[in-house]
Amino acid sequence: MEAHQRERTGASPPASTTLLAVAFFLPPRFTPERVRYDRRYRKLDQYRFISWFLAAPLLIYALFVISPFVQAFFYSLTDWSGNSATYNFTGFDNYERLWNDDKFREALGNSVLLLVLAPLITLALGLFFAFMLNAGGRHRKNQAISGVFGSSFYKIVYFFPQVLSIAIVAVIWARIYSPRSGALNEGLGVVGLDSWRQEDWLGGDLAIWCVLAVLCWSFVGFYVVLFSAAMSAIPREIYEASLLDGAGRATTFFRITFPLTWETIRTGWIYMGIQALDAFALVNIMVPEHGMDVIPSYLYEKAIRDAQAGYATAIGVVLFLVTLVFSVLMMRLGRRDRIEF
Amino acid sequence: MSDTSEQKQGASGDRTGGVLNVFAHSFLVVWVFMAAAPLVWVVISSIRPHSDLVSEPFGLPTGFEWDNFTNAWTNADIGRYTLNSLIVLAGSLTGTMLLGSMAAYVLARFSFRGNRVIHTLFVGGMMFPVFLALVPLFFILNNFGLLNTRQGLIVVYIAYSLPFTIFFLVAFFRTLPTGVQEAATLDGASHTRTFFQIMMPMARPGLISIGIFNFLGQWNQFVLPRVLNVGSPDDAVLPQGLAALMVQQGYEGDWGALYAGVTMAMLPVLVVYVTFQRQVQSGLTAGAVR
Incomplete structure (x- = not known):
């Protein structure tokens, strides 16, 4: 039956180019038979599939991601308010204004502080706990290194903050820092540190440190799990060899574990830096207005409350540049030869 | 000769292992407390009446304050x-x-x-x-x-x-x-x-x-x-x-209703997470391995 069909259509002349073009826009099912047995059909079928499958994702991506990013750079050069359709091209005025804007400098300073300290603290704690989980166990027979008992339990609990919405985390900690009915002041009272109690944790200079603490708190578990996986991938023989050579725990960590997990640490560092540059939800929910700003929350205020869309996009461009410089710096500084094992 | 050195190493290895084990566990337990305490505090507070919450943020629940949950569900x-x-x-x-x-x-x-x-x-x-x-x-x-x-x-x-x-x-x-x-x-x-x-x-x-x-x-x-x-x-x-x-x-x-709301938003996620913890952990950490 099929052979018969093929014989019949094989004799027909090749499909015209117009027909091929039409077939490109038809589902395979409705492809005319003449096209189907054309020499060029295979190619057409493949390109049809490729373009159909890419069309929707590309369209959505171009409309809602690429186009706003490109527009942002343009609007940052205008005095657009966002409320009206008109705007003037003002060159680099917005950036000049940013340079002299004390509140922006403060926000930038806070963001940079988070960018430097949050990865440092979080990754150090993460590495420490991960090493304890993987190497803190009692020696069993003939084992150079062993994990502690119940390490998966520890990992489950440590990971709790990571699965919660950052909004939930922010609400919980806003209550903890609350001066009168909050857990922190109460806890300080219980352990006898009454002098450390604060009238206003989140309203003054302490706010940025409070945000830093919450940021680190919520990400430590993530890095314990990440580093723990990286550490358990290191072959045991390497530990055994180092132990035979008389290496202690500290040496083992700094000479073996740290260098062998460096790739993971570096990518984790960049990831944490990007998280620290965000911190919007924490500041927006926890810190009362005018208490303290980071770059994203300042951008939000300018764009939404003050109707200064052009100026806000300029802030966005600065945030992008900071992110870019940070990532490139980390990639360059931390480059080492990858160690295969 | 080789016997004694092996023994010695075994003994010292055991000792440092033991000390490190206690050390490791104590730090690990401290962070379990740090990670879980805020969440536990919210859950406990969610079943206490508001008046108690203000006067004594740390107390244990005396009863079960359902009102918090109904308030969070209906009003909020x-x-x-x-x-x-x-x-x-x-x-x-x-x-x-x-x-x-x-x-x-x-x-x-x-x-x-x-x-x-x-x-x-x-x-x-x-x-x-x-x-x-x-x-x-x-x-x-x-x-x-x-x-x-x-x-x-x-x-x-x-x-x-x-x-x-x-x-x-x-x-x-x-x-x-x-x-x-x-x-x-x-x-x-x-x-x-x-x-x-x-x-x-x-x-x-x-x-x-x-x-x-x-x-x-x-x-x-x-x-x-x-x-x-x-x-x-x-x-x-x-x-x-x-x-x-x-x-x-x-x-x-009315902080009681807030704690109840947070508890309701938090517990299902945590339960699902604990059930599928292995997949969730590997799925989320995939994000850092760019």
Whole structure:
């Protein structure tokens, strides 16, 4: 039956180019038979599939991601308010204004502080706990290194903050820092540190440190799990060899574990830096207005409350540049030869 | 000679191991307390009456204050916010997974002009902070009439999840064997059919990881709805709703309802997480392995 069909259509002349073009826009099912047995059909079928499958994702991506990013750079050069359709091209005025804007400098300073300290603290704690989980166990027979008992339990609990919405985390900690009915002041009272109690944790200079603490708190578990996986991938023989050579725990960590997990640490560092540059939800929910700003929350205020869309996009461009410089710096500084094992 | 040195090493190894073990456990337990205590405090506080909460933030519950939960459910609309979140997520997660895997498959398995450019275009999106796009995005949605709508939120969630989804799945599709695909083509399966019936099932482990990653990322999303979904308080998604609830309970002075609301939002997620902890942990940490 099929052979018969093929014989019949094989004799027909090749499909015209117009027909091929039409077939490109038809589902395979409705492809005319003449096209189907054309020499060029295979190619057409493949390109049809490729373009159909890419069309929707590309369209959505171009409309809602690429186009706003490109527009942002343009609007940052205008005095657009966002409320009206008109705007003037003002060159680099917005950036000049940013340079002299004390509140922006403060926000930038806070963001940079988070960018430097949050990865440092979080990754150090993460590495420490991960090493304890993987190497803190009692020696069993003939084992150079062993994990502690119940390490998966520890990992489950440590990971709790990571699965919660950052909004939930922010609400919980806003209550903890609350001066009168909050857990922190109460806890300080219980352990006898009454002098450390604060009238206003989140309203003054302490706010940025409070945000830093919450940021680190919520990400430590993530890095314990990440580093723990990286550490358990290191072959045991390497530990055994180092132990035979008389290496202690500290040496083992700094000479073996740290260098062998460096790739993971570096990518984790960049990831944490990007998280620290965000911190919007924490500041927006926890810190009362005018208490303290980071770059994203300042951008939000300018764009939404003050109707200064052009100026806000300029802030966005600065945030992008900071992110870019940070990532490139980390990639360059931390480059080492990858160690295969 | 060799005997004694081995013994000595064994003994000293045991001793340091023991000391380190106690040391390790004590630090690990401290952080268990640090990580869990705030959450436990909220859960305990959620069943205490408001008057107790103010006078004594740390006390144990004397009874079970159901009112907190009914207040949070009815007055504060936690149920409504959850429903909003579920509706948005049903659309956005399906869309992200479908469009993401379609694009990733084509980019991973077919060579054509522009392949590299499109791949770079998608993956490059990970370099840009979402805040840069926020202001123009607001006006784009406004022009399309999608501002403050669920459809708008769904489309935006999909668009901003695509870069990492595609990056992750392209790498995953490349690892799958080519033989199966060729066999399917020889048997006369169309490209579409090969994709849905052969490649998708084969890519299941990767799809699950990235699915969990996207699920939690979109469920917990705060920035996008905070800017793009501000029409009516009734339309708020859960994270937004909780933030609003905190402000509201601050005025009303009823912290019990806030704790109950947070507990209701938190416990289901934690239960699901503990059940699937291995998948969730590997799915989420996939995000840092760029």
